[in-house]
Amino acid sequence: MPVVNRIAEFAEDMKTWRHHLHRNPELGLECHATAAFVAARLREFGVDEVHEGLAVTGLVGIIHGQGAGPVTGLRADMDALPMDEETGADWASEMGGKMHACGHDGHTTMLLGAARYLAETRNFSGSVALIFQPAEETIGGGRIMVEEGMMDRFGITEVYALHTDPFGALGQFRTRPGPIMAAVDDFEITVTGKGGHAAYPHECVDPMPCTLAIGQALQTIVSRNADPLASLVVSLTQVHGGSAFNIIPEEVSMGGTVRSFDPALRDLAEKRLRTIVQGLALSYGVSAHVDYHRNYPPTVNHADQTGYAVQVAREVGASVMDDLAPEMGAEDFSYMLNARPGAFLFLGQGIGPSVHHPKFDFNDEAAPYGASFFVRLIEARQPLGQALHPSRDGG
Structure with a gap:
């Protein structure tokens, strides 16, 4: 069996931890109860140092091995999503409008399992930094932790992360060198004219025709401005305007997302979007404002x-x-990989509902694979320089 024997022995404990976290999801940076639960488990396991309060509710646990060596960072995200759960599980969310629909409860559990094993055995040189971060789904807790100096503070030399994969078989790892997930940008466009009665459009400056034209024209960024062999997505996902059938609105807004890998293509998409909006606004006699947000x-x-x-x-x-082919989803682990060398991998949990779906639930059978990967990575990357004793190896 590929799973480490000792980790298999406490798999039921991991399931208990995960179900507790799943029942009690928290959003964004406000992962206070989650962080307290994690900190309590780390201290219970005998982790040498537990540093709290990074990125508000993030924390880093340090386990020292035997002798000098590097410090490898292992990261798990802790936050949930603002949505209602439809799994029907006995451990379903008890917090209305919040659920762990992206498996972060499982990510946290896998890293806790690795922490327990590594603190027991210490079959490695150097140290391990256990990184538990909030706000992956929102403002980028990973970015904040890096900006607060986490890498230098704890001397982290490399960093690794796992993400559950409902499109992969149980226990299957999928990854690739180079770009694996895309950059994500969001945009908001506000078109302003002169509102009035819909029966007298000549007395108004209707912002709606310009809005529709912008929506159509944005699709040409990918089809006519970008290299056909390059990866770029421009998706208009929101349009808001009007309050009644007989009223021409004063203002219409729209928004969407841009996904890319190439920095030059990312620049092109923003430049063309701004040019299209301003050019069409001028031609339709309205004003338009663009808020373009570069995110992960x-x-x-x-x-x-x-x-x-x-x-x-x-x-x-x-x-x-x-x-694995690159994916157009995004991850704030990107900030950590910008700061230190490392790798991001997907871990299959069996085919099922997609992440961010109300019926998604992390498969507890995947947790021992993830925890085993983390501990074997540390033991092989930071060896003691001698054969490991079978009784301590746990394998």
Whole structure:
């Protein structure tokens, strides 16, 4: 069995932790109860240092191994999503309008499982930094922790993360060197004219025709401005305006998202969007304002660290795919990979409802695979320089 024997022994404890976290989801930076639960478990396991209050509710636990060596960071996100749950599970969310629909309860559980094992065995040199971060789904808790100096403060030399994958078989690891997830930008466009009675459009300056034209024209950024072989998404996802059938509104707003990998293509998309909006506003005789927000950068795996992680995954996982096609979703682990070399991997939990779906639930059977990956990665990356004793190995 690829799962570490000792971790298999406390798999039921991991399930209990995960169900507690699932019942009590928290959003954004306000992961106070979650962080308190994590901190209590780390102290219970004998983790040497527990540093709280990073990015408001983030925390870092430090486990010292035997002798000098590097410090490897292992990261889990803790926050949930603002949506109602429809799983019907006995451990379903008890917080209305909040649920763990992206598996962060499972990510936290896997890292807690790894922490328990590593604190017990310490079959490694150097130290391990256990990174528990809030606000992955919103403003980027990973970004805040990096900006607060986490990497230098704890001497982190490399960093790794796992994300549950409802499109992969149980125990399957999927990753790739280079870009694995996209940069994400959001835009808001406000078109302003002169409102009035819909029966007398000549007395108004209707913002609606310009809004519709902008929506159509934005689609040409991908089809006519970007290299057809490049990866770019421009999606208009919201249009808001009007209050009655017989009223021409004063203002109409729209919004959407842009996804890319190439910085030059990211610049092109923003430039063309602004040009299209201002040009059409001028032609329709209205005014328009663009708020363009650059959010998470692309998640880019480092080749050497990815190759190493794949080797470990082959020892632990049911199967490994090391040539996963890049995905247009986004991850704030990108900030950590910008600060230090490392790798991001998906861990299959069996085919089921997608993340961000009200029926999604993390598969507890996947947690021992993730915890085992983390501990084998540390033991192989930071060896003691001698064979591990079987009674301490737990394998």
